[in-house]
Amino acid sequence: MPVMTPAMLQQFIIDEFPQVLHLDCKIEHVDDSTITVRMSASENHLRPGGTISGPTMMELADATMYFLLLAQIGPVALAVTTSLNINFLRKPAPGDLIARGKLLKLGKSLATGEISIYSEGMDDPVAHVVTTYSIPPKRNAG
Amino acid sequence: MPVMTPAMLQQFIIDEFPQVLHLDCKIEHVDDSTITVRMSASENHLRPGGTISGPTMMELADATMYFLLLAQIGPVALAVTTSLNINFLRKPAPGDLIARGKLLKLGKSLATGEISIYSEGMDDPVAHVVTTYSIPPKRNAG
Amino acid sequence: MPVMTPAMLQQFIIDEFPQVLHLDCKIEHVDDSTITVRMSASENHLRPGGTISGPTMMELADATMYFLLLAQIGPVALAVTTSLNINFLRKPAPGDLIARGKLLKLGKSLATGEISIYSEGMDDPVAHVVTTYSIPPKRNAG
Amino acid sequence: MPVMTPAMLQQFIIDEFPQVLHLDCKIEHVDDSTITVRMSASENHLRPGGTISGPTMMELADATMYFLLLAQIGPVALAVTTSLNINFLRKPAPGDLIARGKLLKLGKSLATGEISIYSEGMDDPVAHVVTTYSIPPKRNAG
Numbered sequence: 001m002p003v004m005t006p007a008m009l010q011q012f013i014i015d016e017f018p019q020v021l022h023l024d025c026k027i028e029h030v031d032d033s034t035i036t037v038r039m040s041a042s043e044n045h046l047r048p049g050g051t052i053s054g055p056t057m058m059e060l061a062d063a064t065m066y067f068l069l070l071a072q073i074g075p076v077a078l079a080v081t082t083s084l085n086i087n088f089l090r091k092p093a094p095g096d097l098i099a100r101g102k103l104l105k106l107g108k109s110l111a112t113g114e115i116s117i118y119s120e121g122m123d124d125p126v127a128h129v130v131t132t133y134s135i136p137p138k139r140n141a142g
Numbered sequence: 143m144p145v146m147t148p149a150m151l152q153q154f155i156i157d158e159f160p161q162v163l164h165l166d167c168k169i170e171h172v173d174d175s176t177i178t179v180r181m182s183a184s185e186n187h188l189r190p191g192g193t194i195s196g197p198t199m200m201e202l203a204d205a206t207m208y209f210l211l212l213a214q215i216g217p218v219a220l221a222v223t224t225s226l227n228i229n230f231l232r233k234p235a236p237g238d239l240i241a242r243g244k245l246l247k248l249g250k251s252l253a254t255g256e257i258s259i260y261s262e263g264m265d266d267p268v269a270h271v272v273t274t275y276s277i278p279p280k281r282n283a284g
Numbered sequence: 285m286p287v288m289t290p291a292m293l294q295q296f297i298i299d300e301f302p303q304v305l306h307l308d309c310k311i312e313h314v315d316d317s318t319i320t321v322r323m324s325a326s327e328n329h330l331r332p333g334g335t336i337s338g339p340t341m342m343e344l345a346d347a348t349m350y351f352l353l354l355a356q357i358g359p360v361a362l363a364v365t366t367s368l369n370i371n372f373l374r375k376p377a378p379g380d381l382i383a384r385g386k387l388l389k390l391g392k393s394l395a396t397g398e399i400s401i402y403s404e405g406m407d408d409p410v411a412h413v414v415t416t417y418s419i420p421p422k423r424n425a426g
Numbered sequence: 427m428p429v430m431t432p433a434m435l436q437q438f439i440i441d442e443f444p445q446v447l448h449l450d451c452k453i454e455h456v457d458d459s460t461i462t463v464r465m466s467a468s469e470n471h472l473r474p475g476g477t478i479s480g481p482t483m484m485e486l487a488d489a490t491m492y493f494l495l496l497a498q499i500g501p502v503a504l505a506v507t508t509s510l511n512i513n514f515l516r517k518p519a520p521g522d523l524i525a526r527g528k529l530l531k532l533g534k535s536l537a538t539g540e541i542s543i544y545s546e547g548m549d550d551p552v553a554h555v556v557t558t559y560s561i562p563p564k565r566n567a568g
Contacts, residue, residue: 019337053303054365055343062339081338082536083509083558085227085369087254087272089247104270105231109535110508110560112229114256114270128246128256130229130272132509134536161479195445196507197488201481223480224394225367225416227511251393252366252418274367276394369511371538371556373531388554389515396513398540398554412530412540414513414556 002030002071009067016077020063023056027067028098035068035101041094052092054127061086061115061129064099069111069133072103076136082110084131092126093119109135144172144213151209158219162205165198169209170240177210177243183236194234196269203228203257203271206241211253211275214245218278224252226273234268235261251277286314286355293351296359304347307340311351312382319352319385325378336376338411345370345399345413348383353395353417356387360420366394368415376410377403393419428456428497435493442503446489449482453493454524461494461527467520478518480553487512487541487555490525495537495559498529502562508536510557518552519545535561 004012006027013020024040039060041052062081069079101115112132116125146154148169155162166182181202183194204223211221243257254274258267288296290311297304308324323344325336346365353363385399396416400409430438432453439446450466465486467478488507495505527541538558542551 054368055339055346058342058346058368059339062342081372083369083371084338084342085272085367085511087246087274087367088365089254104229104267112231112270125246128254128272130227130270132229196510197481197485200484200488200510204481204484223514225511225513226480226484227369227509229509230507369556371530371558373538388513388551396515396554409530412538412556414511414554416513 002032003074004030004071006030009071012070012075016075017063017066020059023060023063025060025063030068030071032072033103035064035071035099037064037067037099037101039097039099041096051094052097054088057088057092057097057117057127058084058086058129060097060099061117061127062131064101064115065113065129065131065133068101068103068113069106069135072106073135078136079133082132082134084129086127086129088127090122090124090126093122096120097126104130109137111135144174145216146172146213148172151213154212154217158217159205159208162201165202165205167202167205172210172213174214175245177206177213179206179209179241179243181239181241183238193236194239196230199230199234199239199259199269200226200228200271202239202241203259203269204273206243206257207255207271207273207275210243210245210255211248211277214248215277220278221275224274224276226271228269228271230269232264232266232268235264238262239268246272251279253277286316287358288314288355290314293355296354300359301347301350304343307344307347309344309347314352314355316356317387319348319355321348321351321383321385323381323383325380335378336381338372341372341376341381341401341411342368342370342413344381344383345401345411346415348385348399349397349413349415349417352385352387352397353390353419356390357419362420363395363417366416366418368413370411370413372411374406374408374410377406380404381410388414393421395419428458429500430456430497432456435497438496438501442501443489443492446485449486449489451486451489456494456497458498459529461490461497463490463493463525463527465523465525467522477520478523480514483514483518483523483543483553484510484512484555486523486525487543487553488557490527490541491539491555491557491559494527494529494539495532495561498532499561504562505537505559508558508560510555512553512555514553516548516550516552519548522546523552530556535563537561
């Protein structure tokens, strides 16, 4: 069972990760190996033509993996991305994006996951990401 | 429905793609968007310690995506890999490898897929691959 | 010789690509195969602790490749990123970032480049990116 | 200064890494951050048409990074690849391949490098690779 619930993750964003507040993420589900995050498409993220920009999707994927990792190991603010590989597959439709993340490996020092990003109401993914986080060693309690 | 069956793909390997014969692949299943390929672990692929080498897994993933693509578009020998990204997740167990491929996008000129490689009898993947093939333009018949 | 100069690229940003204005990029150099882009580190991009965020570096790399490509082929607003692979190597120092891009291939329909991102005054890169853009086919003039 | 010379690396291949003997690699140069490896193109690696196969280039890149890493840290046979990202850029010419590797980061537990692969006599790379190795922790002497 994950150690952080969606509500705890939402509070963590407010307290420790305000730089993603602009994505307006809602953690819809999290369990031992998967997560679903909805991003409200506001004016800020739109490219001319009404689609969400590539960098916004990269940021959403990065945050989704971070939430999925934190849900397993607790609020370790110092976990950092070591690599991220994204393929842009289709033009997103106007509207919300749904990121579905899955842990591929949760090791002691590295965690790897994949994230598929969907436009609401489309069956095929608009982008696919594989990313690895580095987990800092635990400090001994004093 | 795919245009090539597993049997047709096996014959294609013999006729047009003999360089992967050493992988001893068996196409166990193919449909419109997924494929399952089993690789028999022979002595040739083993590293000291009895595990299958990383380059062998890269070759298996590359071939798996090629088979999945050919199954959809027919025996286009000239499709070529443009990129491949692999994450090695766990040490494979001795024994066969199972590659499960899924199309992420089949476009006119590019096809992208992901492949998870499993050791027989293990639940978690030993490697995960995302790869893109370039599809040559169709020539007009004379 | 590139078809767009740094000054033309700066004007293109203002006219056609305002969503990267917040990066405050200065195109310092561009030639047939390389580009240098300086990003002023303003308060907006900083994480707690004063370092520039990962997503900001991804956006800088993506924009750098776009500028390098446009410099070669002219202001084709419809070129789009198809893939981006980033490795985060070191914590950036406070201060400006310098992105140095190099074309690996400029084909008819795909262009691939690599970008190393440096913190001003550090010898080793803070991040390394390989990315591919898709170039739309030319329309025939009417 | 590297702790292993080209001659020591060649001997290491024979003693500990015989699975790459088939690549017929010659370590032409190694220093603190770069390496040059020549692969003789024998019949074994050729695809129909006389070009070297993609999987062979992946194997060459993987081995080149391994040699570059070992040159810095000594003959640690247990270093393993964690990820590899390759872009195939051009069809190789018949003849030898030259792999030029460069360390991007040598950390305590991870080392990342990039490798450009050239066909002898061609100016532009045929493939470009970024790869990360995991370095096992040192055991304390007993």
